[in-house]
Amino acid sequence: DKARQLFQLLVARRGRWMQRDEICELLWPHLSPEAAGRDFKVALNALNKALEPGRPADAPAAFVARDGSAYRLRPEADLWLDSAAFAEGVAAGLALLDAGDQERGTATLAAALELYAGDYLPDALYDDWAAAERDRLLALYLRGADQLAVARLAQGRYDEAAELSLAMLARDRCHERAYRLLMLAQARQGNRALALRAYQRCA
Numbered sequence: 001d002k003a004r005q006l007f008q009l010l011v012a013r014r015g016r017w018m019q020r021d022e023i024c025e026l027l028w029p030h031l032s033p034e035a036a037g038r039d040f041k042v043a044l045n046a047l048n049k050a051l052e053p054g055r056p057a058d059a060p061a062a063f064v065a066r067d068g069s070a071y072r073l074r075p076e077a078d079l080w081l082d083s084a085a086f087a088e089g090v091a092a093g094l095a096l097l098d099a100g101d102q103e104r105g106t107a108t109l110a111a112a113l114e115l116y117a118g119d120y121l122p123d124a125l126y127d128d129w130a131a132a133e134r135d136r137l138l139a140l141y142l143r144g145a146d147q148l149a150v151a152r153l154a155q156g157r158y159d160e161a162a163e164l165s166l167a168m169l170a171r172d173r174c175h176e177r178a179y180r181l182l183m184l185a186q187a188r189q190g191n192r193a194l195a196l197r198a199y200q201r202c203a
Helices: 002-012 020-027 033-051 082-098 102-113 128-154 158-171 176-188 192-202
Strands: 064-067 070-073
Touching: 002 020, 002 033, 002 070, 002 128, 020 033, 020 070, 033 064, 082 102, 082 128, 102 128, 128 158, 128 176, 158 176, 176 192
Parallel strands: none
Antiparallel strands: 064 070
């Protein structure tokens, strides 16, 4: 379990080196420094064996890099992360929309939003070290979905705009702008009763 948490932590903080003491404080906050250091060694060995079961003991690790007492995921490691692809795709889609390229922008955004599968690291929901990245990715999802819903409204694709609005509300039930987009989509479909119900839920 701690090997999995260590891997998740290294993924969440993949852009920088982490000192062993910092890792121990995050994953073993209730242990003494000596006990936490021992547990870190056990977790790191288990993680390296899980990632590279056939690696000889004297060969360098392909995924986890070490520099003194600092550790990180190797930037050149053969990894594909859905969270990274999602963030890059949303940023690219928004940039294309800002540049006026509606067709490519909406296609890029739609593909990126498909990668968002809910809360980041759901089995670390109560770990503070995962919260910042979880909040960042949720905010990025809401921004991307908002802009795609606006584009779908402009294209007359009201069903898709409504679906995107409902998806946003499933993740943030107080997202007022999502209610507004939902009401617009329903009203333009001629369904005033649904639009009124959405307004009442929002209120």
